[in-house]
Amino acid sequence: MKVEPVAVIGAGPAGLAAAMQLARMGISARLLERADPGGLLLNAHWVENYPGFPDGLSGPDLVRLMRRHAESFGAVLTKDEIVSIVDEDKVFRIKGRARNYLARRIVLASGTKARGPAGCEIPPEMEGRIHTEVVALREASGLRIAVVGAGDAAFDYAIGLSERNDVTLLKRSAGVRCLSLLRERAAKNACIDIRNHVNVLRLAPVPSGGASVCGTWKGSDFRLDVDAVIFAVGRDPETGCLSRELLENIPVLRASGRLFPAGDIHNGLCRQASIAAGDGIRAAMEIHRLMKEAGE
Numbered sequence: 001m002k003v004e005p006v007a008v009i010g011a012g013p014a015g016l017a018a019a020m021q022l023a024r025m026g027i028s029a030r031l032l033e034r035a036d037p038g039g040l041l042l043n044a045h046w047v048e049n050y051p052g053f054p055d056g057l058s059g060p061d062l063v064r065l066m067r068r069h070a071e072s073f074g075a076v077l078t079k080d081e082i083v084s085i086v087d088e089d090k091v092f093r094i095k096g097r098a099r100n101y102l103a104r105r106i107v108l109a110s111g112t113k114a115r116g117p118a119g120c121e122i123p124p125e126m127e128g129r130i131h132t133e134v135v136a137l138r139e140a141s142g143l144r145i146a147v148v149g150a151g152d153a154a155f156d157y158a159i160g161l162s163e164r165n166d167v168t169l170l171k172r173s174a175g176v177r178c179l180s181l182l183r184e185r186a187a188k189n190a191c192i193d194i195r196n197h198v199n200v201l202r203l204a205p206v207p208s209g210g211a212s213v214c215g216t217w218k219g220s221d222f223r224l225d226v227d228a229v230i231f232a233v234g235r236d237p238e239t240g241c242l243s244r245e246l247l248e249n250i251p252v253l254r255a256s257g258r259l260f261p262a263g264d265i266h267n268g269l270c271r272q273a274s275i276a277a278g279d280g281i282r283a284a285m286e287i288h289r290l291m292k293e294a295g296e
């Protein structure tokens with residue numbers, strides 16, 4: 001099997017930027033993505049802090065440009081979900097659902113995964129009806145939607161969905177963890193009902209196919225019947241394809257110039273598309289330098 005000089009895992013902003021810069025520098029990289037390219041950015045209703053776009057643009061539109069940009073230099077995407085990566089004799093053995101790959105270096109741009117609705121009881125038959133991202137509801141209209149959360153993502157989801165739906169934003173406290181700008185926009189929006197001090201404890205199916213959101217509100221019982229529920233209650237690094245050994249070894253592999261985490265996977269609270277893209281470019285440039293030094 002051919003050993004690729006570089007494999008990029010994930011085609012969100014970090015992976016697309018890395019693939020673009022690698023291709024631009026003449027390095028052929030295998031860009032592996034399990035879903036549609038664009039990653040979490042596909043959920044963003046309106047991006048107004050990506051340098052170069054003073055009027056803002058939607059997340060999906062920015063993704064289209066990023067993808068076109070990477071492809072314009074010859075980056076090619078392979079659709080596959082990576083299930084495991086093993087480091088053997090200075091080569092990474094990458095196992096995908098469709099096929100296997102070998103690579104000398106990896107840009108790990110697999111982003112984050114949504115936290116589950118901790119403390120909320122969800123009957124098994126409802127699992128598939130509960131969302132943690134907005135992509136599946138993008139075309140929804142005329143629905144009653146509950147968004148649970150108090151951060152940037154919860155407010156962005158509420159504002160985007162309110163263009164064609166009635167949204168109730170359920171928050172545990174009166175405080176917010178989002179930009180004041182988003183809070184003000186949501187507060188002024190007649191299609192968003194913000195309910196503070198709601199503790200969501202249980203979801204129950206309703207005959208229409210939606211959900212009954214049950215819990216407490218200021219100590220009393222609370223119940224809200226909706227067509228769809230989105231939990232936006234935090235995200236953790238997506239490292240599912242790494243063995244525990246590889247995960248613990250990341251700092252060593254990074255220092256030896258073989259594995260480069262890029263984007264949200266290692267950016268803590270600084271999870272922004274522009275930072276992720278910059279990370280991808282940096283990883284690609286470091287790889288280029290190392291390959292030149294090694295005469296590869």
Ligand SMILES: Cc1cc2nc3c(=O)[nH]c(=O)nc-3n(C[C@H](O)[C@H](O)[C@H](O)COP(=O)(O)OP(=O)(O)OC[C@H]3O[C@@H](n4cnc5c(N)ncnc54)[C@H](O)[C@@H]3O)c2cc1C
Nearest residue numbers: 010012013014034039040041082110111263264271272273
């Ligand atoms: C609602 C919302 C609004 C936002 N608004 C803004 C904004 O206005 N401005 C801004 O700068 N940022 C915004 N962001 C944040 C921005 O979307 C992220 O910072 C950015 O997408 C992170 O890029 P990334 O490439 O690191 O990870 P991701 O975008 O998460 O991409 C990771 C990719 O890796 C893939 N992947 C993971 N595991 C595997 C595997 N095992 N095999 C194959 N593929 C895999 C995933 O499918 C995904 O496509 C917003 C986010 C949300 C949720």
